[in-house]
Amino acid sequence: MEFEFIRPHLLWLLIPWVVYSALQWSKKSNQKSAQLIAPHLMKVVMGADGQKHQKQSNSWLGIVFFLLAIIAVAGPSIEKQEVPVFKTQAPRVLVLDMSYSMYSTDLAPNRLTQARFKTLDMLKQFKEGETGLVAYAGDAFTVSPLTTDVTTLENLIPSLRPEIMPSKGSNVYAGIEEAVSLLTGASATYGDIILVTDGLEQEDAEDVQKLLSDSPFKLSIYALGTAQGAPIKLPEGGFLKDQYGQIVVPKLFPTRLEKLARVKGGKFASYTADSSDIETFKPNLGANTSVLKRDQESAKWRVDAGIYLLIVLIPLALLLVRNHAVMLSALVVFAMLPQQKALANEWTQWFKNSDQNALQAYQNEAFDEAALADNPVLKGAALYKAGDYEGAVKTLEQTSSVEGQYNLGNALARLGKLDDAISAYEKALSLDPDFTQAKDNKALVEALKDQQEQQNQQDQQGQQDQQSQQDQQGQQDQQGQQDQQGQQDQQGQQDQQGQQDQQGQQDQQGQQDQQGQQDQQGQQNQQGQQDQQSQQDQQSQQDQQNSQAGSESEQNNNEPELDAARQDQQAADEQTQEQKQQQAQAASTPDPEQSPQDEEKAQAAMMQDSRPLTPEEIEKAQQLNQLLRKVPDDPAILLRNKMQLEAQQRKQRRLPRGAEKSW
Known part of the structure; x- marks a missing residue:
């Protein structure tokens, strides 16, 4: 006390x-x-x-x-009273090695599985502070930014594996660089980088040491593997081989990793069957003891007695x-009456001009009141803070000072006018070449402009590819329709020709029968008188019989083609009928994965729509349902697509560091 x-x-x-x-x-x-x-x-x-x-x-x-x-x-x-007004833990980033050497079987079942288990155990120890996640192979990608939601990280870690990485290799430098970028982007003054790996090359260790020499972040390493090593067993079977056909056996060199971790006072631990290795990375005050004690003392308020x-x-x-x-x-009652703050401070404004009052309002974050200033620089800054970027641009265009041009560039950048913003920054730098903030903002806007141009090119290329695919698909559909129409026309012509031939044969046969009956009747009644006519009729009957035999022969020759056409037409009709039945059955059968609530909504919608669905609509609905079922919900696939998209955006034209070896 x-x-x-x-x-x-x-x-x-x-x-x-x-x-x-x-x-x-x-x-x-x-x-x-x-x-x-x-x-x-x-x-x-x-x-x-x-x-x-x-x-x-x-x-x-x-x-x-x-x-x-x-x-x-x-x-x-x-006495003092503690008030929890600050966070005592520094942010941290977990960097996981996703190279194929993590499939080495010197740890059962392999290094990758043990790395996942150990990383999940680490997350249980991080009860305070923010945690990020980075995965690397031939290149590095941010799996999760800094967050206090440990559950999200626990769901993502089991999905990580080397197959989803866009490029093979072991680029540990890119992984550490991505972690430093995460911490720097969060404005962290200190933080921890925990590398989970099974080894790195000596030149990579030197490069990582140079990278961290100028940063306030501390590197800790957790190593997996043994000095003897083991073959890399691939998920699809077999063992990984190098370019000479030899089985790769990656080995662990813990001395190299421990030396790198000790450079800036980091921690090092190698795999053990128990939890003693994970206890090494348990958060503590460490090197920040003096800073945190001072923060704790300032957070204890004195009780006013x-x-x-x-x-x-x-x-x-x-x-x-x-x-x-x-x-x-009366004095006490008057003192308890509410007072207006404007009246309390009004007398102080009598001794200040408009710019001084506007500056005070700007410092008090009363930007609307500060925008009444006569000074265009102060007025433009107030409009910028108030979110009126167009008004800030109109005001700041009247200035020629360094601060005015710098603020003008910021306002133009907010409006998306990147070229004009770069010009404003250049004018500010021409007046003051040592203006660091203008240099940084100019570089940032130029990078943003390049990124937008690159994105526009990718979008344009994607639209062109999509348009070409649509045109090609349209041509194919049109050609298919023409072929189908031609087949139908040819089939119709064949059916019509067959019907005409059959009708002609029937008429001819009827005429022959009628003629034969008439000739036979004439022969019976006039046998004696028309012998010559009977001979002529007999000769004509023989000619007709010969003609009939020729027609029947031609008909027999055409029958195989007609039968084949009829069979094709019949098969097509049966197939169309089966498709319609299946579509109707699919439309009427409820989805087994559909919830009762969704099913009731669907039934209500069907009752409201009294118009029956056409076969084309049923077919489109079935196709849409099939496409929706094909949408992947595996987190690993989503992570793979995210990394592939980011890798395409980077468009690295050179081979990344550490990608010389595929393990």
């Missing part, structure tokens, strides 16, 4: 109190003589002096009152002003 004053500078008020007390002590003799006379005779004997001595008797009460008041205002305190002295001060105040109690009560 330590006693101290929260506001010790107010103890200087004791100096006038001592002077006043000394003056009152010097009049002590007069007070003694006044005590020999009765109070009711004091006015008669001593006249006005009696009232004077009575006032002096009350002055000692005032001395005690002001002494206690000064002590109360100075804030006596004997001066409030308790009011218990004594209020009765004393009533004794001192007992003759003016009504006035005191």
Whole structure:
């Protein structure tokens, strides 16, 4: 328990109190003589002096009152109260090695599986602070930015494996660089990078050491594997081989990793069957002990005990002003009335001009009031802070100062006018070449412009590819329709020709039968008279029979083609009928994965729509349902697509570091 004053500078008020007390002590003799006379005779004997001595008797009460008041205002305190107003842990980034050497089987079942388990155990220890996740192989990618949601990381880690990485290799430098970028982007003044790997080359270790030499971040390493190593067993079977056909056996070199971790005071641990290795990375104060202690002390507020002295001060105040109690009560009531802040500060504005008042409003974040300034630089800055970027541009275009051009570039960048923003930054740098903020913003806007141009090119290329695919698909569909129409026309012509041939044969056969009957009847009635005519008829009948035989022969030759055409047409009709039945069945059968609520909504929608679906609509609905079922929901596939898209955007034309080896 330590006693101290929260506001010790107010103890200087004791100096006038001592002077006043000394003056009152010097009049002590007069007070003694006044005590020999009765109070009711004091006015008669001593006249006005009696009232004077009575006032002096009350002055000692005032001395005690002001002494206690000064002590109360100075804030006596004997205890502290902790207030949790800060975070005690530094941010951290986990960097996981996703090279194919993690499939080595020297740890059962392999290094990758153990790395996942150990990383999940680490996350359980990180109860405070933010954690990020980076995975690397031939290149590095951010799997999760800095977050306090450990559950998200726990869901992502089991999905990581070397197959989803866009490029093979072991680019540890890119992984550390991505982690540094994450921490720097979060404005972290210190933080931890925990590398989970099974090894790295000596030149990579030197490059990583140079990268971290100028950064405030600390590198810790968790190593997996053994010095003997083991073959790399691939998921699809077999073992990984190098370019010479030899089986690759990656080995662990813990000395190299430990030396790299100790450079900046980091931690190092290698795999053990128990949890002793993970305990090494348990968060503690470490090198930031002095900083955190200072933060903790500043977070402990002193308890002001001066409030308790009011218990004594209020009765004393009533004794001192007992003759003016009504006035005191009115004063207290007036003091408790709400006051307007504008009236309280109005008198201070009388001694300032408009720009000074606008500057004060800007500092108080009253940007609308600050925008009334006459100075265009201050007015433009206030409009920028208020979100009126167009108004800020119009105002700042009137200025030619360094700050005005710099703020103009910021406002133009906010409006998306990157070229104009770069020109404004260049004007500011021409006036002050050492303006660091203008240089940084100019470089940032130029990078953003390049990224937009690259994105526009990719979008344009994608639209062209999509358009060409659509055109090609349209041509194929049109060609297919033409071929199908041609087949149908040819089939129809064949059917029509067959019907005509069959009808002609039937008519010819009927005519022959009728002619034969007539000839036979004529022969019976006029046998004796028309012998010559009978011979001619017999000759004609023979010719007709020969013609009939030729027609039947031609018909028999055409029958295989007609039968094949009929069979094709019949098969096509049956197939179309089966498709319609399947579509109708699919439309009427509920989805087994559909919830009862969704099914009720679908039934209600079907009841509202009384119009039956056409076969084309049923077919489109079935195709859409099949496409939706094909959408992947595996986190590993989503991560792979994300990394592939990011790798395409980077468009690295050179071979990344560490990608010389595929393991």
